[in-house]
Amino acid sequence: MDELLEISPDVEGALAVGAAVVALESSLISHGMARPRNVETALALEEIVRGEGAVPATVGVAGGRLKVGLDTGEIETMGSTDAAKVSRRDLALVLAQGSMGGTTVAATMFAAAKAGIRVFATGGIGGVHRGAERTFDVSADLEELARTPVCVVCAGAKNILDLAKTLEYLETRGVPVIGYGTATFPAFYTADSGLALTQRVETAAEAARVLEVQWGLGLAGGMVIANPIPADHGIEGAAMERFVEAAAAEAEALGVHGKDVTPYLLDKLGELTAGRSLQANAALLKNNAAVAARIAVAYARLDD
Numbered sequence: 001m002d003e004l005l006e007i008s009p010d011v012e013g014a015l016a017v018g019a020a021v022v023a024l025e026s027s028l029i030s031h032g033m034a035r036p037r038n039v040e041t042a043l044a045l046e047e048i049v050r051g052e053g054a055v056p057a058t059v060g061v062a063g064g065r066l067k068v069g070l071d072t073g074e075i076e077t078m079g080s081t082d083a084a085k086v087s088r089r090d091l092a093l094v095l096a097q098g099s100m101g102g103t104t105v106a107a108t109m110f111a112a113a114k115a116g117i118r119v120f121a122t123g124g125i126g127g128v129h130r131g132a133e134r135t136f137d138v139s140a141d142l143e144e145l146a147r148t149p150v151c152v153v154c155a156g157a158k159n160i161l162d163l164a165k166t167l168e169y170l171e172t173r174g175v176p177v178i179g180y181g182t183a184t185f186p187a188f189y190t191a192d193s194g195l196a197l198t199q200r201v202e203t204a205a206e207a208a209r210v211l212e213v214q215w216g217l218g219l220a221g222g223m224v225i226a227n228p229i230p231a232d233h234g235i236e237g238a239a240m241e242r243f244v245e246a247a248a249a250e251a252e253a254l255g256v257h258g259k260d261v262t263p264y265l266l267d268k269l270g271e272l273t274a275g276r277s278l279q280a281n282a283a284l285l286k287n288n289a290a291v292a293a294r295i296a297v298a299y300a301r302l303d304d
């Protein structure tokens, strides 16, 4: 076994026979949601993936190893310990020091690719922050999407970010952003950001075929499958916009910066929406896990 990368036996077994596997992130558990909802949601996502006929692989860092396929005990520990937020640049230090870490989209993509997993479900990707022209705050998730061949199924990105700049950045870096049954980029809590997408698929089979062509051509990077929040769980765009502006203003006034910005804003939005943002978050995560599993199953079938 690789000393630094540990793949769980069921994930390894599935990969060995070319069966469908879906990676799941753990910064959601360490920083995205409070306990006990974080652990409940993480375990529910695994169940949904299994229900669609794929094997879940929750990624995280523990005991000096990058783990692909945390077990239930490890997920519970992650959810109740003070784990670090681990993006690409944090991997080496957190592994070297043997501490626990929840992996972001960037670090989860890196681990998934290393293990041979091609499909990953998350809530929302990081992106270009509002005011990035002053702060240079651009999530490492975007660079990872440009370089690492993993398909990320997400509900777009939160409008705590500058979504128009985020899409421009992805276009520049050659990352397909494909609407899943939608012609506009979803804004996480809100199904429609109003920003048009030029790429769209309707089914999991169609998405799987695009993956096959992307990597068959030797295009090295990843792909975003933008899957809107289910209609009955969305929060109205204008209301959300007011909450985001309030949260962002407070973060700026308090001097919150760097890796603390995203967790701070998420927490603040939970407060401002009286928990509605958390319910919406869980609903869209489950929806993304199901779609990712269907894409992974369709992708695995292409080789049969």
Ligand code: PSU
Pocket (backbone or CB within 6 Å): 025, 027, 028, 031, 032, 087, 103, 104, 105, 106, 123, 124, 125, 126, 127, 138, 139, 140, 141, 158, 188, 258, 259, 260, 262, 266
């Ligand atoms: N967006 C969300 N919820 C999250 C994150 C982003 O709506 O929990 C997390 C993801 O793990 C994402 C990370 O990869 O924050 C991005 O952080 P940063 O902007 O510091 O790169």
Ligand code: MN
Pocket (backbone or CB within 6 Å): 137, 138, 139, 140, 258, 259, 261
């Ligand atoms: Mn950042």
